[in-house]
Amino acid sequence: xxxxxxxxxxxxxxxxxxxxxxxxxxxxxxxxxxxxxxxxxxxxxxxxxxxxxxxxxxxxxxxxxxxxxxxxxxxxxxxxxxxxxxxxxxxxxxxxxxxxxxxxxxxxxxxxxxxxxxxxxxxxxxxxxxxxxxxxxxxxxxxxxxxxxxxxxxxxxxxxxxxxxxxxxxxxxxxxxxxxxxxxxxxxxxxxxxxxxxxxxxxxxxxxxxxxxxxxxxxxxxxxxxxxxxxxxxxxxxxxxxxxxxxxxxxxxxxxxxxxxxxxxxxxxxxxxxxxxxxxxxxxxxxxxxxxxxxxxxxxxxxxxxxxxxxxxxxxxxxxxxxxxxxxxxxxxxxxxxxxxxxxxxxxxxxxxxxxxxxxxxxxxxxxxxxxxxxxxxxxxxxxxxxx
Numbered sequence: 001x002x003x004x005x006x007x008x009x010x011x012x013x014x015x016x017x018x019x020x021x022x023x024x025x026x027x028x029x030x031x032x033x034x035x036x037x038x039x040x041x042x043x044x045x046x047x048x049x050x051x052x053x054x055x056x057x058x059x060x061x062x063x064x065x066x067x068x069x070x071x072x073x074x075x076x077x078x079x080x081x082x083x084x085x086x087x088x089x090x091x092x093x094x095x096x097x098x099x100x101x102x103x104x105x106x107x108x109x110x111x112x113x114x115x116x117x118x119x120x121x122x123x124x125x126x127x128x129x130x131x132x133x134x135x136x137x138x139x140x141x142x143x144x145x146x147x148x149x150x151x152x153x154x155x156x157x158x159x160x161x162x163x164x165x166x167x168x169x170x171x172x173x174x175x176x177x178x179x180x181x182x183x184x185x186x187x188x189x190x191x192x193x194x195x196x197x198x199x200x201x202x203x204x205x206x207x208x209x210x211x212x213x214x215x216x217x218x219x220x221x222x223x224x225x226x227x228x229x230x231x232x233x234x235x236x237x238x239x240x241x242x243x244x245x246x247x248x249x250x251x252x253x254x255x256x257x258x259x260x261x262x263x264x265x266x267x268x269x270x271x272x273x274x275x276x277x278x279x280x281x282x283x284x285x286x287x288x289x290x291x292x293x294x295x296x297x298x299x300x301x302x303x304x305x306x307x308x309x310x311x312x313x314x315x316x317x318x319x320x321x322x323x324x325x326x327x328x329x330x331x332x333x334x335x336x337x338x339x340x341x342x343x344x345x346x347x348x349x350x351x352x353x354x355x356x357x358x359x360x361x362x363x364x365x366x367x368x369x370x371x372x373x374x375x376x377x378x379x380x381x382x383x384x385x386x387x388x
Contacts, residue, residue: 022356023281023320029270030260031242033174034278037182037253041318041360043278047174049155052259054172055234056098056121057244058163060180061144063117063195066110066129067188068147077111081132083124091124097164100125101204101213112203119201119217121233126162137161148176151183165238174257177244181231181255185246196230197222220268221245225275233267234259241267247275252318254278281321287329287352288315288362295331297348299370302339308367309333309348315362317352327354331364341370 025044031052034044069075088104090096100122102108108116108128116125130140137160144158153176159169185192199222202214220243221228228247235241242259256274261267288294288311296306309331319325333348341347348364 021320021323023277025274025277025281027258027270027274028261028266029258029274031174031258032274033178033257034274035178035182035255036278036282036284036318037185037255038251038284039316039318039360039362041282042358043254043282043318044274045174048257049173049175051155051171051173053163053165053168053170053236053239054177055163055236055239055242056123057177057232057234057242058158058160058170058172059117059121059126060177060184060232060244061148061158062126062130062140062161063114064151064180064184064188065140065144065147066114066133067184067191069133070110070191071188075110075133077109077114079110079132080107081110081113081128082107083128084131087124087127087131091127097123099123102128103204114195115198115201116203118195118232119198120203120215121218123162123164130161148180151179153179163234163236165236174259177257178255181244181246181257184231185253185255192230197228199223219243219245220271221247221275224268224272228275235264235267243267243271245271245275247279249279250284252279252284282318283321283323284316285319286314286316287327288350290314293367294350294364297331297333298336299341300336300338301373302341302370303373304370307337307341307347307370309364310367311350312344312346312363312365315350317354317360317362319354319357325354325357327352329353333364339370339372341366343368 032046033048035042083102083104083106085104098121100116100120102124113125113129116122127137130137134140134143140161141158148156156172156176159166200214200216202212204213218233225247227249230246231244233243241261244257246255258271290311290313293308293310296308299305299307329352331348331350337347343366345366346363347366350362350364351359353359
């Protein structure tokens with residue numbers, strides 16, 4: 001790993017140094033995690049790597065898999081799946097938990113099933129979607145686990161499509177749930193916006209009068225925290241009350257996870273307090289403008305011996321509110337970087353450190369293409385290297 005100083009970029013950011021003391025947060029939640037996606041800063045964590053049952057928060061993975069297939073064109077929102085009578089019998093009635101109130105042999109679109117999962121937390125909707133996509137729930141679960149590995153959820157495993165208790169086969173961590181939330185928001189922004197912020201959804205009819213059934217989204221942040229727009233609650237006796245949530249204010253997006261709470265009301269109160277604290281007690285501080293070159297990196301085997309490292313977007317760090325602390329920065333990359341390199345390729349990181357605040361890693365990308373060197377260039381490079 002090669003490390004370079006990039007101090008000149010931060011001449012303004014380093015002005016008026018003061019001591020930065022990380023804000024403190026008190027919560028009864030046994031598991032809690034809060035990350036600022038704008039900077040990658042972890043603002044709070046408690047037992048974030050403890051394996052635990054996710055309950056309905058597992059449905060976020062089911063939804064991510066469906067979003068991914070929609071993005072690839074392998075699935076369509078208006079595509080319809082039939083509710084198998086066997087599936088209806090298994091996931092019908094009070095013993096089956098949260099439901100979309102599907103009916104046997106009913107044909108339901110992928111879009112409606114996704115609303116049934118995200119807004120209504122329908123266990124039946126998850127299984128119908130899983131069977132429709134992969135033929136069986138188990139085959140779909142295998143797809144879920146492959147996707148989880150691709151996303152880097154190294155401490156999670158799924159045994160069902162809906163998070164129903166399964167003797168411990170399904171487990172996650174708060175850190176992995178935050179990674180999944182981040183991937184959902186960043187990889188599928190339009191679908192995320194379309195489904196996760198919906199306040200209510202109507203499906204099914206009551207027995208007798210046949211009145212339409214409207215259910216509310218259980219997300220405790222919606223309508224209570226400005227900019228809240230997702231994601232998923234969960235509850236079983238084994239898991240307690242949990243929630244993975246996100247909100248965006250003034251360009252800052254936070255993702256939070258809480259788990260192991262003891263009641264619906266406690267989950268609501270603690271989730272709102274946690275997210276409010278993340279926005280109030282911390283601030284975003286810009287450090288590098290979009291497109292600005294920070295430094296250069298050495299290149300191996302290229303038609304150029306170096307490449308510029310630039311900010312792919314405005315880079316910000318997250319700091320205690322009201323503070324202008326002393327900061328230090330360095331650029332790190334696995335070097336020299338091997339050609340070929342494409343413009344915009346993530347090849348390095350800017351690591352910003354400040355007293356009492358966790359280090360924050362911000363991406364840097366190649367400023368331009370660097371092609372592989374031709375024969376004569378390679379020969380010249382070899383000769384240059386030989387003579388030092």
